[in-house]
Amino acid sequence: MTTDATARPAPAPSRGRRVATWLHARPRLQLRLLLAAPLFWMVVVYIGSLAILLLNAFWTTDAFTGKVNPFDWSLSAFERIATNEVYRTIALRTVGIAALVTLTDAILAFPIAYYMARVATPRVRAALVVAILMPLWASYLVKIFAWRSIFQGNGLLSWLLAPFGLDAPGTDEIANSWIVFSYLWLPYMILPVYAGLERVPSSLLEASSDLGARAGTTFRRVVLPLVFPALVAGSIFTFSLTLGDYIVPDLVSDAKFIGNVIYDNSTLGNVPVAAAYSLVPIVIMVIYLLVARRLGAFESL
Amino acid sequence: MVESGWVRIGLRAATGVILGFLYLPLVVVLIHAFNESPFNEWPPTGFTLRWFGEAMANSAIPPAFVNSVLAALGATAVALVLGTLAAMAVQRFSFFGRDSISFLLVLPIALPGVVTGIALSATYQTVGIPFGLLTIIIGHATFCVVIAYNNVIARLRRLPRSPEEASADLGADTWITFRRITMPGMRTALLSGGLLAFALSFDEVIVTLFTAGAGTQTIPLYVLGVMQRPTQLPVINVLAIVLVLFSVVPVYIAQRISGAEAAGARV
Numbered sequence: 001m002t003t004d005a006t007a008r009p010a011p012a013p014s015r016g017r018r019v020a021t022w023l024h025a026r027p028r029l030q031l032r033l034l035l036a037a038p039l040f041w042m043v044v045v046y047i048g049s050l051a052i053l054l055l056n057a058f059w060t061t062d063a064f065t066g067k068v069n070p071f072d073w074s075l076s077a078f079e080r081i082a083t084n085e086v087y088r089t090i091a092l093r094t095v096g097i098a099a100l101v102t103l104t105d106a107i108l109a110f111p112i113a114y115y116m117a118r119v120a121t122p123r124v125r126a127a128l129v130v131a132i133l134m135p136l137w138a139s140y141l142v143k144i145f146a147w148r149s150i151f152q153g154n155g156l157l158s159w160l161l162a163p164f165g166l167d168a169p170g171t172d173e174i175a176n177s178w179i180v181f182s183y184l185w186l187p188y189m190i191l192p193v194y195a196g197l198e199r200v201p202s203s204l205l206e207a208s209s210d211l212g213a214r215a216g217t218t219f220r221r222v223v224l225p226l227v228f229p230a231l232v233a234g235s236i237f238t239f240s241l242t243l244g245d246y247i248v249p250d251l252v253s254d255a256k257f258i259g260n261v262i263y264d265n266s267t268l269g270n271v272p273v274a275a276a277y278s279l280v281p282i283v284i285m286v287i288y289l290l291v292a293r294r295l296g297a298f299e300s301l
Numbered sequence: 302m303v304e305s306g307w308v309r310i311g312l313r314a315a316t317g318v319i320l321g322f323l324y325l326p327l328v329v330v331l332i333h334a335f336n337e338s339p340f341n342e343w344p345p346t347g348f349t350l351r352w353f354g355e356a357m358a359n360s361a362i363p364p365a366f367v368n369s370v371l372a373a374l375g376a377t378a379v380a381l382v383l384g385t386l387a388a389m390a391v392q393r394f395s396f397f398g399r400d401s402i403s404f405l406l407v408l409p410i411a412l413p414g415v416v417t418g419i420a421l422s423a424t425y426q427t428v429g430i431p432f433g434l435l436t437i438i439i440g441h442a443t444f445c446v447v448i449a450y451n452n453v454i455a456r457l458r459r460l461p462r463s464p465e466e467a468s469a470d471l472g473a474d475t476w477i478t479f480r481r482i483t484m485p486g487m488r489t490a491l492l493s494g495g496l497l498a499f500a501l502s503f504d505e506v507i508v509t510l511f512t513a514g515a516g517t518q519t520i521p522l523y524v525l526g527v528m529q530r531p532t533q534l535p536v537i538n539v540l541a542i543v544l545v546l547f548s549v550v551p552v553y554i555a556q557r558i559s560g561a562e563a564a565g566a567r568v
Contacts, residue, residue: 146326244413
């Protein structure tokens with residue numbers, strides 16, 4: 001302490017300092033102040049709009065303007081979805097493709113994730129993580145656009161297939177959306193599976209082979225059960241992202257998905273039908289998330 | 302190592318093939334930007350820089366670009382503030398429902414994008430909020446919060462509390478300690494979280510289509526519009542390079558700043 005400091009009278013505490021001291025004695029109030037804004041946003045803005053969406057499903061639209069009549073209660077949107085075969089076909093098609101995409105990505109992700117986690121040197125591993133993150137973040141639309149130019153009649157695929165006397169698939173095939181979805185969401189599967197494989201202790205694999213298990217048996221009985229939660233964690237993304245996409249089916253195929261029905265109905269002035277139909281992916285994903293949590297996937301996220 | 306030589310060779314080959322698959326479309330777009338053919342023909346019919354000139358002269362692109370940047374900046378700012386507040390609450394206090402906070406924050410990403418889009422769009426119409434840049438920012442901020450939150454909370458977990466306690470013991474009040482100790486510790490996490498949020502918002506189209514309304518264009522909305530009426534395909538190839546750079550460069554910087562887990566925050 002310098003003499004200088006003691007010579008002067010202590011300055012009156014500033015306003016900020018008084019507030020700080022007052023707050024310091026009230027940790028619960030601090031917590032409330034910290035949580036107020038984020039909770040307001042997520043609960044009022046986000047959960048609130050999900051609630052309003054649900055209400056919209058029970059309202060009617062004006063026949064002429066297409067505008068929603070709020071608080072005019074009706075079950076007509078649900079009736080329309082329940083009685084029209086098309087809505088069921090589209091829901092089943094979407095879930096089927098989402099499951100197929102998830103399976104494809106799990107199969108494609110495993111070798112590269114395994115190579116990264118257990119074969120590659122640390123430097124190669126770090127480089128591979130970056131090499132997988134870059135296409136994950138590279139523009140979503142650009143990647144779809146690229147696939148469109150690959151599939152189109154005079155595109156890359158037609159050039160590759162021509163020597164075999166085959167034609168390009170064009171931009172109408174539903175198989176295109178399977179390929180493009182699998183492509184788009186593959187990094188979302190690779191990264192959690194890689195993290196899961198990295199956590200598998202080498203000693204377990206050595207013990208398995210010392211006890212006489214062949215590579216295939218070790219993989220099936222030791223590696224797969226340990227990595228399963230990570231696979232489920234990755235599948236949440238591959239499944240949910242496919243379930244909620246309406247751009248890919250529109251641009252590379254002519255088959256409608258759940259997202260297309262929701263988007264088309266909302267823009268063509270039938271918000272109640274769009275709202276009612278959006279309960280399909282919501283319910284599916286809530287069940288999926290609950291099952292995933294039971295399987296321990298959330299610890300692998 | 303348990304893996305036999307053949308298994309390792311097989312894994313290496315598979316890794317190469319999958320990396321090729323991941324990069325093939327990006328390379329194709331890059332080549333088409335210089336392809337003379339206006340229909341994205343393969344093999345390319347010749348080399349040209351014409352499409353770059355046409356993209357520069359296109360009068361629809363600059364306003365869309367400005368909107369994209371403004372939307373991304375707004376969403377990033379909101380996401381950083383909300384994500385940091387939530388991360389500090391979860392990391393430093395124990396309270397009822399603490400485990401639900403991260404679930405609540407990840408919900409806009411875990412639920413299908415079309416659901417977030419239609420929910421916000423129906424709400425804007427019901428409440429009577431006019432569509433525009435503000436409605437886009439609200440939508441983007443909602444799913445960007447979790448990215449900022451993940452980055453900040455990962456950093457707070459690693460930061461020791463002792464410098465803050467020392468600061469308080471030496472007479473600094475909460476604000477000074479936050480400004481001089483906590484904030485510098487979080488700075489790079491905020492920067493990388495902000496870059497990732499910016500990249501995610503700049504590129505977003507599924508929620509944006511629902512929340513933009515008719516009058517507001519962003520770069521992804523413009524690109525989508527042209528893709529549906531294919532009259533200017535080559536210009537999209539040029540824009541594609543811009544879009545890829547605007548998402549990949551921030552992510553690469555974020556990755557260099559805070560390591561692998563940062564950019565994995567989207568996952």
